[in-house]
Amino acid sequence: MIFAGGVWLLALGGSWYYLIAGAGLAASGLLMILASPTGVWIYLLTCLLTWLWALWEVGTDGWALVPRVVAPTLLAVLALLCLPVLSRRSTAGEKAVAQEEPSSAARHPGRMAAAVFVAVCAAAILAIGGRIGMAEINPAGPVGPAAGVASKGWPEDAGQTTTASGSPQKASTDRDGMAGSDWPAFGGSYLAARYSSLNQISAANVANLKRVWTFHTLDLPSKAANGRYSPETTPIKVGDSLYLCSAKNILIALDAKVGHERWRYDPKVSDDAIPYGATCRGVAYYKNATAGPDDLCSARIIEGTLDARLIAVDAKTGQPCPDFGRNGTVDLWDGMGERVPGWYGNVAAPTIVRGIVVIGGQVKDNEAEAAPPGVIRGYDAITGKLAWAWDMCRPDRTGAPPPGETYTLGTPNMWTSAAGDEGLGYVYVPLGNAAGDYWGGHRKACENEFNSSLVALDVKTGKPVWRFQTVHYDVWDYDLGSQPSLVDFPASGGAVPAVILPSKQGEIYVLDRRTGKSLFPVEERKVPTGGVEPEHLSKTQPFSTYASLARPPLLEKDMWGMSPLDQLWCRIQFRRMAYEGIYTPPRSDRPFLEYPSYNGGSDWGSVAVDLRQGIIIANYNAMANNDRLLTRQEADDRGVLPINVPHEPLKPGRVEYGAMAGGPYAVEVNPGWRQWTGLMCTEPPYGGIRAIELTTGKTLWEKPLGEARENGPFGIPSKLPIDIGTPNNGGSVITAGGLVFIAAATDNLIRAIDIKTGKVLWKDTLPAGGQASPMTYEVDGRQYLLIMAGGHHFMETPVGDAVVAYALPQSNKTS
Secondary structure, eight states, X not given: OHHHHHHHHHHTTOOSHHHHHXXXXXXXXXXXXXXXXXXXXXXXXXXXXXXXXXXXXXXXXXXXXXXXXIHHHHHHHHHHHHHHHHHHHSHHXXXXXXXXXOOHHHHOHHHHHHHHHHHHHHHHHHHHHHHHHXXXXXXXXXXXGGGTOOTTOXXXXXXXXXXXXXXXXXXXXOTTSOBOSOBOSTTSSTTOOOEEOOOSSOTTTGXXXXXXXXXXXXXXXXXXXXXOBOOOOOOEEETTEEEEEOTTOOEEEEETTTOOEEEXXXXXXXXXXXXXXXXXXXXXXXXXXXXXXXXXXXXXXXXXXXXXXXXXXXXXXXXXXXXXXXXXXXXXXXXSOSOXXXXXXXXXXXXEEXXXXXXXXXXXXXXXXXXXXXXXXXXXXXXXXXXXEEOTTOTTOOSOOOTTOOSOTTOOOOXXXXXXXXXXXXXXXXXXXXXXXXXXXXXXXXXXXXXXXXXXXXXXXXXXXXXXXXXXXXXXXXXXXXXXXXXXXXXXXXXXXXXXXXXXXXXEEEEETTTOOBXXXXXXXXXXXXXXXXXXXXXEXXXXXXXXXXXXXXXXXXXXXXXXXXXXXXXXXXXXXXXXXXXXXXXXXXXXXXXXXXXXXXXXXXXXXXXXXXXXXXXXXXXXXXXXXXXXXXXXXXXXXXXXXXXXXXXXXXXXXXXXXXXXXXXXXXXXXXXXXXXXXXXXXXXXXXXXXXXXXXXXXXXXXXXXXXXXXXXXXXXXXXXXXXXXXXXXXXXXXXXXXXOXXXXXXXXXXXXXXXXXXXXXXXXXXXXXXXXXXXETTEEEEEEEEOOBTTTTBOOOOEEEEEEOOGGGOOO
């Protein structure tokens, strides 16, 4: 197989190694079958060639060496151990034994060679293991593609449980708008810096952090949900209460000190409303300044639901607010077109600026061009009345469409959370793609204008103030998933009110949030064009000169596997695919490689910003997708139909399908580009975390994020406590104690990282996957760290319902 694959690969313009190695393996195998010891020596020569080739191709990179040399070396050891047996069975060896009795070493030279070879191989494999397990932290200074990093990517240096059923106070933040004793919004505040001024837990004592309570939401997948759960919840804290939503939008209030349930409100979301997974990332808190403290709903909790409702309940009791919509509920389907469960809903926390609840909606991707609209709407936080609606293709309208009409179908939507500036009265809306993510031939000019853009809206009117586009004519699903962060950016002429905008491509932009003008040059660079017709791809795309999380373009040698055989298959696939670097045009005649993938770069977890030390913390993904456009006939033959057409769902597998009905193509997507072993075809790391100097964009340190302990071929956990860099979903929180807290990776760990060095100072195993952003708060002088361990079906981590709180033992608390 190696020989045949080697011929194929060489014919595709790939490496010559597999052809030569395959010939050597075939010859040695045949000779060993014939009991000739020469077969062993040919195999050893092939193994030596393998080592020389591997070191020439990838150097001493441990993860890169694994599929190239580990299996061949272990087989070499076995072959050497068989050498004495083969020698005795040879005719010449039998005659030599009969005629004389030489020394043991002379009688069995293979044993001596075997001993030496075993020792060498053991040392080599241990060396690989050492290379893999090294802490890979960069010294201060720039790294990454802009600074000339080589294609290998990573620089190298040496409780209690409660399930039983407060009065909220004014949200507490410090003078910069960052979170303090409270955590009153999804991102810490609507500035979304994910920074807390609390410092009781520090680098000096974080090793003593202990789990102090665990609460269970009791919201777990039913059989009808088919395991599609991904809660991703970040609770908020106001006064002495925590407020959170479960995966299917059950609102819950907890005592922030001990985790006891105070109330819950279940909106009864049906399983058929679940789109990709049951997700509710967070809720919003609003206090009515004109109401009395004892009035019902003087303070309220507001959430958007999977089945497209906007719900408000009393923060003290969980009782629906009778003055909000109809008995506490606003129907978000109004004006949205065909009502299809699972096609439209809300997964993100609302943003409230100047008393207006700003909310977008998640539209299930790639179903049809006539998808639900991406309209952004603002509702009065007290009455629930529609204040305005921004339909980008109907700028003449500011409210709901006339009876019998809809907002413009298929327009780019905001499925993540906006950021808000109370002073300016602006809300910053990150937009996604127009419907049909991978083909845009039918898109309207208004859609192309705002596609994959950050738009500043005036919260009084809902009208756009400015826009900044991160992808021109996006046909790669590079929508803006991150909540932007609003900061006072240090500059020579004084602080500039700025917005930090990370993207799925890995580009990080810094814009003046008053005007949308970039504070650093943005280069329009030439990118590939072509693909299917008719298309109107842009000849250039915007690249940030400030900072980029993007990895270098993939090469054949970046393919991976658990052995030379599956690595060879991935190399063949790589050579057969269309790939010209980032923005390779989608094709229908053959697969095209999308790198980074739609999960690449920065996703909904967003970045965290420490203004006092001037550091940005960004975790990110570096995975590839193997995609192909399907003709409409191919799609029909495979039964690929949109969500609004009754049909039997396709059997779940590694490939996702999108009908993109209304256009000439459907799409098949292999997320992460998995092979038959379940491993990805590209080599690790698949995710990382980086500290960036705020003023310059230079890298301070960088390392893979996530251990290999829960990953392995065929879904079998390796249990290796080695930093491989796994896919990650969720963000981080920075504290004034000099720490970065983050889970996100698929290893089910939450960790504390020294923000100055990148060193992991503490970690704990969660009861389920940690695909949520943590938060921190204070009660009675004690700092707590909190995270939802709800798991994630797409990330293949265990699904759960635990909210876990950590704190220092009382004797270890320091001011």
